[in-house]
Amino acid sequence: MKTFILGLLICIPPGHLQAQHDEPDLNMIKKIRQEGFNHSQVMDLAFFLTEASGPRLNNSPGFRRAADFTKNKLSEWGLSNARLEPFGEWGKGWELKRCYVAMSAPYYKPVIAFPKSWTAGTNGLQTAGVVLLSIGDASDLEAYKGKLNGKVILLRRIDSLEPAYEADARRYSNEELKEMAKWKNVEAGELNKTANTGLQGKGYTSAHDHNEKPKRPGGLSYTQLKQFAREEGALAILSTNPRGRDGTVFVQGGGAWAGSAAENFPDLVLAYEDYMMLQRMAQRRIPVTLEIDVKTQFHTDDLQGYNVIAEIKGADPKLKQELVIIGAHLDSWHASVGATDNAAGCAVMLEAMRILKTLNVQPRRTIRIALWGGEEQGLLGSKNYVRQHFTDTATQRYNAAGDKVSVYFNLDNGTGKIRGIYLQENAAVQPVFAKWLQPFTDLGASTITLQRTGGTDHLSFDAIGLPGFQFIQDDIEYDSRTHHSNMDSYDHLQPGDLKQAAVIIASFVYHAAQRNEKIPRK
Amino acid sequence: MKTFILGLLICIPPGHLQAQHDEPDLNMIKKIRQEGFNHSQVMDLAFFLTEASGPRLNNSPGFRRAADFTKNKLSEWGLSNARLEPFGEWGKGWELKRCYVAMSAPYYKPVIAFPKSWTAGTNGLQTAGVVLLSIGDASDLEAYKGKLNGKVILLRRIDSLEPAYEADARRYSNEELKEMAKWKNVEAGELNKTANTGLQGKGYTSAHDHNEKPKRPGGLSYTQLKQFAREEGALAILSTNPRGRDGTVFVQGGGAWAGSAAENFPDLVLAYEDYMMLQRMAQRRIPVTLEIDVKTQFHTDDLQGYNVIAEIKGADPKLKQELVIIGAHLDSWHASVGATDNAAGCAVMLEAMRILKTLNVQPRRTIRIALWGGEEQGLLGSKNYVRQHFTDTATQRYNAAGDKVSVYFNLDNGTGKIRGIYLQENAAVQPVFAKWLQPFTDLGASTITLQRTGGTDHLSFDAIGLPGFQFIQDDIEYDSRTHHSNMDSYDHLQPGDLKQAAVIIASFVYHAAQRNEKIPRK
Structure with a gap:
C-alpha cells in the first residue's frame, strides 16, 4: 500500500504539484x-x-x-x-535586382517568374528558344547534347490543375481542436515520432526541404541536370509546381550559399499556368521565343x-x-x-x-x-x-x-x-x-x-x-x-x-x- | 363548360401540343x-x-x-x-508588345501588372516616383497641379483583403438547382426584369461593364482624372480591385477603340497586393521608384x-x-x-x-x-x-x-x-x-x-x-x-x-x- 502510494507519487509529474500555484494573474491579464x-x-x-x-x-x-x-x-x-x-x-547574402520573363513569339505574353535564391542572372536581356526535356535517367541526356546552347530548359510534367473546391483560408473547427486535445502521449522510446493528425493541413512544407535535390525518375539529380545544362551552354532552367496557381508561385533556394560556393545556374520558378503553356507549345512544336532578363546580386561583405x-x-x-x-x-x-x-x-x-x-x-x-x-x-x-x-x-x-x-x-x-x-x-x-x-x-x-x-x-x-x-x-x-x-x-x-x-x-x-x-x- | 374547356385549350402553350412529338432519338444520342x-x-x-x-x-x-x-x-x-x-x-485592334513593372527602390520587387486594352505605352523603360491621390471631387485636383510630371498616379483605396474562406471553385448543389427549377414566370409586363436568384455567383461582371467610367466620390469621372493626368505630364495611372488577389488580376478596356478615337492614357491594373504596397509606402512617405516599360500596338489596317x-x-x-x-x-x-x-x-x-x-x-x-x-x-x-x-x-x-x-x-x-x-x-x-x-x-x-x-x-x-x-x-x-x-x-x-x-x-x-x-x- 505504501509502496503503491510512493509509486503513485513518483508517477505524478512535478507540474501537477506546482499547478496549484499557477493561478493566472487576472489583473495583469x-x-x-x-x-x-x-x-x-x-x-x-x-x-x-x-x-x-x-x-x-x-x-x-x-x-x-x-x-x-x-x-x-x-x-x-x-x-x-x-x-x-x-x-x-x-554564407552569402543574395538579392534580386531585376526579373523580367515574357513570351515574345508567336505572340507576346508576360510570364510570372522568380529565380530561386542564390542563383545567377542572365547577363542582361536575352531572347531564347525553349527545349522541353523528357528524361528518365542520366543516359537520356545524351539525346540533348549540342541542342541546348542558348536555350531555356523545361522538364516535362505530367500533372494538371484541378479546380480549387477547397477554400484557401480556414480556421480549426471545434471538432478538430477536440481531436487534437484527445491525443495521447506516445510510448516511451517513441518520443521522436512526430504526431501526424493531418490537421496541419495539406501541402505543409517544413523548413528543411529547401535544399532537396529531387531525383528524376531513374536517378538523375537536379544538380546533375543543372551541371549538364551549364556545360551545354543553356541559358536557364525553368520549373513549376501545381501547388502554386492563379499567379501564386512558391519559390525557395536554388543551391549552396556558402561563401566558397560556386554561383548556381540560373534556375527560375514559373507560375504553373505559364509553365504548362510553354510545355504545350513545345509539345505541339510551335516555336516559342522567351525574353528573359534576370539580375541577381551576391553580398559577401559579411x-x-x-x-x-x-x-x-x-x-x-x-x-x-x-x-x-x-x-x-x-x-x-x-x-x-x-x-x-x-x-x-x-x-x-x-x-x-x-x-x-x-x-x-x-x-x-x-x-x-x-x-x-x-x-x-x-x-x-x-x-x-x-x-x-x-x-x-x-x-x-x-x-x-x-x-x-x-x-x-x-x-x-x-x-x-x-x-x-x-x-x-x-x-x-x-x-x-x-x-x-x-x-x-x-x-x-x-x-x-x-x-x-x-x-x-x-x-x-x-x-x-x-x-x-x-x-x-x-x-x-x-x-x-x-x-x-x-x-x-x-x-x-x-x-x-x-x-x-x-x-x-x-x-x-x-x-x-x-x-x-x-x-x-x- | 365548353367555354371553360376552350379557355383551357387556348391557355396551353403550343409546346405542350408538340411535346408528344419531341421524344428524343436515343439511337442518335x-x-x-x-x-x-x-x-x-x-x-x-x-x-x-x-x-x-x-x-x-x-x-x-x-x-x-x-x-x-x-x-x-x-x-x-x-x-x-x-x-x-x-x-x-x-474599330482598332490592339495588342500588348511588352509589359514590365517593378519597384526598384527602396529595394527591388517585381509587380504583376497589365495595361488596360487600347491604352498607350510608356515610350520605353521609364523610372518614376509615385504620387498617391486622395480626391473627393474635381476641385481637389488643384492640390496636385505641377506635382505629377513624370509620375505614376495611384488613387487612395480604403478596402482590404479578407481571407478566402470560400472555395474558388464550385458546382451547383442539387438544392440550388431545385430552387432554380421552382422559379415562376414573372407577371406579364415584367418580362424584361432579370431574374436575381443569387445563384449566378457573386462578382459576376456583365459584358457591358467594360466601358464604365466610374465616378469618383463627388463626381470626378475617371475620364476627367486621366485628362488631368495627361495635362500634368504624368506617366501612367494605376488601379486595382480586391476581386483579383493572389496574383490574379482582372483587366478590361481602358477607353475608346473607334478608328477615330484618340490614344488612351497609359492605365494599368496591378495585383491588389502590389498596389496596396505602393499605397502604404506612399502613406508612410517612403520614397519609391517604379520601373515601367509598356509597349502597345494599335492595328488600323481593317x-x-x-x-x-x-x-x-x-x-x-x-x-x-x-x-x-x-x-x-x-x-x-x-x-x-x-x-x-x-x-x-x-x-x-x-x-x-x-x-x-x-x-x-x-x-x-x-x-x-x-x-x-x-x-x-x-x-x-x-x-x-x-x-x-x-x-x-x-x-x-x-x-x-x-x-x-x-x-x-x-x-x-x-x-x-x-x-x-x-x-x-x-x-x-x-x-x-x-x-x-x-x-x-x-x-x-x-x-x-x-x-x-x-x-x-x-x-x-x-x-x-x-x-x-x-x-x-x-x-x-x-x-x-x-x-x-x-x-x-x-x-x-x-x-x-x-x-x-x-x-x-x-x-x-x-x-x-x-x-x-x-x-x-x-
Missing part, C-alpha cells in the same frame, strides 16, 4: 489585453519588417534592414542589450549569420539569472516580403515585449527575445545559438547555463490566431498551461495537445531537453497561398489575429517569468 | 455520346483557340489567328460557306468587325431554309488567352458541329454556327448580325428572314459543364427541352428554369423575339479566377465538362433541326 487590443502596434511593426525592409532572405540587405530596425526599436522601448549577435559563419537579441532584465535576485525566451525567425524567402513566414511571428513577439515594457512589468526572471536568422536553411540561427549558449557538447543535452532556461516559446505558423499550444509530449506542463490558457477561452485559445509539432525553432531547444513550445495557430491561407510564395505579403496578415497572439504570448511570458519554479522538463 | 466522349477534339480545339492564337481581343492579331483557324477547321470538316463575315465598322460563320446545310426541301443556330463569342480580353471566356464555348460549339458532321447527320433544317466578335464590348457581333439579317427596323422584331430562325443556343458561362437550361421566361418551350434533356440526367444536366440570364449573345436574338437560350453551367472558377483575368488560361479548362457540353449541345441542335415545328416563340 486585464492590463495586457487593454494594451494589446486598444493600443496595438503589431501592424506597424509588421509593416516595417515587411514592406519597409523588403525580402529578408538570410544575410540579404533586406534582412539587415529588418534586423537593424528591430534592434533599434527594442532599444527605443528600453530593453537591455539589444544587439545583432553573430551565430557563426553562414558571411556571419545573425540573430537579434534583447532582454527585459529580471528583478528577483534569486531568479534573475534564469531566462524565459520568446522567439520567431526574422529571415524569409525572397519572392515576397515574408509577411506570414515569419514577420507575423516577429511582430507578435516584439509586440508582446512592448506590451510588457509599456506596463512596466518587473519580471522575476529575465525575459529574452530572440529573432532568429537562417531558419529557412535549417533552423540555423536558433540551433547555433542553443549550441553556443546552452549545450553540453559531450551529451548534447543542456548544460549548466541551459539549466537556467525555464522555457522557450515560438510563433511561426503564419498569421492565424492562437488556438492553443503543442506540448511536444511534455505531459508535466499540461496543468500549468491549462491554467494559463483558461483566461483566453473567449479569444478562441483553449486547446492543449500533447502532440509534437515540427518545422521551426522550438525544436532547437527541444533537441537538448529544454522546454520549447510552438502555439497552435489557425492556418488561414498559410499552406495554400503564403508560405514560401510570392504572395507572402502584408495584405495577407490578419490584424485581429496578430493582436490576439501578442496578448496571449505576453501573458504566457509574464506567468513563466513570475512562476516559482522553472517549467518542468520532459 | 448514343452515337453522339460515343463520338463526343471517346473521340473528343474539344481540348485540341481549345488549345488552338487559346495558346496557339494568343489573346483574342476583338480585331487583334490573336483574334484574327483564331478566326482563321476556326474558318479553316470548319471548311476542313466539310461545312458550307465557312467565312469571316464583317458585321460593320468596329476596322471592320467580324463573326465566323459556317453551316451544315439542311436536307429537307421544306425546312432547309430554316435555321438552327449555335454560337459563342470568339473575342476575349487580353490579359490571358480567354480560355473560359469564351474559347470554352467556341470549342464546345465547334466540337458539336464536328460530332454532327462526323456522324454524317443530314439535318432537316440548316444548322449554322456563329462565333461572334466584339461580345466583350457589348455583344456587338451578334447584335449587328441579328440586326443585319433578321430584324425589321420599324418594329425591332424579327422580320421574314428572322422568322426562319427556329432557335439560337449559346454557351458562355465558363468551362463548367451543363446543368440545364435557362428558358428566358419562354414557358412554351419547357416541355420540349424537358424531353431533350432527359437522356442527360446521368451527366448532371436536368434543370429547366424559366429564369432569364443575361450578359451574352443569346440576348441579341431574344431582343427581337427569337428564341435564344443560354445553358446553365457550373461556375467552377469563373467568378473567382478566370472571367476577364490574367488567369483565363488553358489549365483552368475542365476537359470532362467541355466534352459533356459538346455532347448535350450536339443533341439539342440535332433535335431542333429535326423537329416538325420551329421552337415556339414567347
Whole structure:
C-alpha cells in the first residue's frame, strides 16, 4: 500500500504539484489585453519588417534592414542589450535586382517568374528558344547534347490543375481542436515520432526541404541536370509546381550559399499556368521565343549569420539569472516580403515585449527575445545559438547555463490566431498551461495537445531537453497561398489575429517569468 | 363548360401540343455520346483557340489567328460557306508588345501588372516616383497641379483583403438547382426584369461593364482624372480591385477603340497586393521608384468587325431554309488567352458541329454556327448580325428572314459543364427541352428554369423575339479566377465538362433541326 502510494507519487509529474500555484494573474491579464487590443502596434511593426525592409532572405540587405530596425526599436522601448549577435559563419547574402520573363513569339505574353535564391542572372536581356526535356535517367541526356546552347530548359510534367473546391483560408473547427486535445502521449522510446493528425493541413512544407535535390525518375539529380545544362551552354532552367496557381508561385533556394560556393545556374520558378503553356507549345512544336532578363546580386561583405537579441532584465535576485525566451525567425524567402513566414511571428513577439515594457512589468526572471536568422536553411540561427549558449557538447543535452532556461516559446505558423499550444509530449506542463490558457477561452485559445509539432525553432531547444513550445495557430491561407510564395505579403496578415497572439504570448511570458519554479522538463 | 374547356385549350402553350412529338432519338444520342466522349477534339480545339492564337481581343492579331483557324477547321470538316463575315465598322485592334513593372527602390520587387486594352505605352523603360491621390471631387485636383510630371498616379483605396474562406471553385448543389427549377414566370409586363436568384455567383461582371467610367466620390469621372493626368505630364495611372488577389488580376478596356478615337492614357491594373504596397509606402512617405516599360500596338489596317460563320446545310426541301443556330463569342480580353471566356464555348460549339458532321447527320433544317466578335464590348457581333439579317427596323422584331430562325443556343458561362437550361421566361418551350434533356440526367444536366440570364449573345436574338437560350453551367472558377483575368488560361479548362457540353449541345441542335415545328416563340 505504501509502496503503491510512493509509486503513485513518483508517477505524478512535478507540474501537477506546482499547478496549484499557477493561478493566472487576472489583473495583469486585464492590463495586457487593454494594451494589446486598444493600443496595438503589431501592424506597424509588421509593416516595417515587411514592406519597409523588403525580402529578408538570410544575410540579404533586406534582412539587415529588418534586423537593424528591430534592434533599434527594442532599444527605443528600453530593453537591455539589444544587439545583432553573430551565430557563426553562414554564407552569402543574395538579392534580386531585376526579373523580367515574357513570351515574345508567336505572340507576346508576360510570364510570372522568380529565380530561386542564390542563383545567377542572365547577363542582361536575352531572347531564347525553349527545349522541353523528357528524361528518365542520366543516359537520356545524351539525346540533348549540342541542342541546348542558348536555350531555356523545361522538364516535362505530367500533372494538371484541378479546380480549387477547397477554400484557401480556414480556421480549426471545434471538432478538430477536440481531436487534437484527445491525443495521447506516445510510448516511451517513441518520443521522436512526430504526431501526424493531418490537421496541419495539406501541402505543409517544413523548413528543411529547401535544399532537396529531387531525383528524376531513374536517378538523375537536379544538380546533375543543372551541371549538364551549364556545360551545354543553356541559358536557364525553368520549373513549376501545381501547388502554386492563379499567379501564386512558391519559390525557395536554388543551391549552396556558402561563401566558397560556386554561383548556381540560373534556375527560375514559373507560375504553373505559364509553365504548362510553354510545355504545350513545345509539345505541339510551335516555336516559342522567351525574353528573359534576370539580375541577381551576391553580398559577401559579411558571411556571419545573425540573430537579434534583447532582454527585459529580471528583478528577483534569486531568479534573475534564469531566462524565459520568446522567439520567431526574422529571415524569409525572397519572392515576397515574408509577411506570414515569419514577420507575423516577429511582430507578435516584439509586440508582446512592448506590451510588457509599456506596463512596466518587473519580471522575476529575465525575459529574452530572440529573432532568429537562417531558419529557412535549417533552423540555423536558433540551433547555433542553443549550441553556443546552452549545450553540453559531450551529451548534447543542456548544460549548466541551459539549466537556467525555464522555457522557450515560438510563433511561426503564419498569421492565424492562437488556438492553443503543442506540448511536444511534455505531459508535466499540461496543468500549468491549462491554467494559463483558461483566461483566453473567449479569444478562441483553449486547446492543449500533447502532440509534437515540427518545422521551426522550438525544436532547437527541444533537441537538448529544454522546454520549447510552438502555439497552435489557425492556418488561414498559410499552406495554400503564403508560405514560401510570392504572395507572402502584408495584405495577407490578419490584424485581429496578430493582436490576439501578442496578448496571449505576453501573458504566457509574464506567468513563466513570475512562476516559482522553472517549467518542468520532459 | 365548353367555354371553360376552350379557355383551357387556348391557355396551353403550343409546346405542350408538340411535346408528344419531341421524344428524343436515343439511337442518335448514343452515337453522339460515343463520338463526343471517346473521340473528343474539344481540348485540341481549345488549345488552338487559346495558346496557339494568343489573346483574342476583338480585331487583334490573336483574334484574327483564331478566326482563321476556326474558318479553316470548319471548311476542313466539310461545312458550307465557312467565312469571316464583317458585321460593320468596329474599330482598332490592339495588342500588348511588352509589359514590365517593378519597384526598384527602396529595394527591388517585381509587380504583376497589365495595361488596360487600347491604352498607350510608356515610350520605353521609364523610372518614376509615385504620387498617391486622395480626391473627393474635381476641385481637389488643384492640390496636385505641377506635382505629377513624370509620375505614376495611384488613387487612395480604403478596402482590404479578407481571407478566402470560400472555395474558388464550385458546382451547383442539387438544392440550388431545385430552387432554380421552382422559379415562376414573372407577371406579364415584367418580362424584361432579370431574374436575381443569387445563384449566378457573386462578382459576376456583365459584358457591358467594360466601358464604365466610374465616378469618383463627388463626381470626378475617371475620364476627367486621366485628362488631368495627361495635362500634368504624368506617366501612367494605376488601379486595382480586391476581386483579383493572389496574383490574379482582372483587366478590361481602358477607353475608346473607334478608328477615330484618340490614344488612351497609359492605365494599368496591378495585383491588389502590389498596389496596396505602393499605397502604404506612399502613406508612410517612403520614397519609391517604379520601373515601367509598356509597349502597345494599335492595328488600323481593317476596322471592320467580324463573326465566323459556317453551316451544315439542311436536307429537307421544306425546312432547309430554316435555321438552327449555335454560337459563342470568339473575342476575349487580353490579359490571358480567354480560355473560359469564351474559347470554352467556341470549342464546345465547334466540337458539336464536328460530332454532327462526323456522324454524317443530314439535318432537316440548316444548322449554322456563329462565333461572334466584339461580345466583350457589348455583344456587338451578334447584335449587328441579328440586326443585319433578321430584324425589321420599324418594329425591332424579327422580320421574314428572322422568322426562319427556329432557335439560337449559346454557351458562355465558363468551362463548367451543363446543368440545364435557362428558358428566358419562354414557358412554351419547357416541355420540349424537358424531353431533350432527359437522356442527360446521368451527366448532371436536368434543370429547366424559366429564369432569364443575361450578359451574352443569346440576348441579341431574344431582343427581337427569337428564341435564344443560354445553358446553365457550373461556375467552377469563373467568378473567382478566370472571367476577364490574367488567369483565363488553358489549365483552368475542365476537359470532362467541355466534352459533356459538346455532347448535350450536339443533341439539342440535332433535335431542333429535326423537329416538325420551329421552337415556339414567347
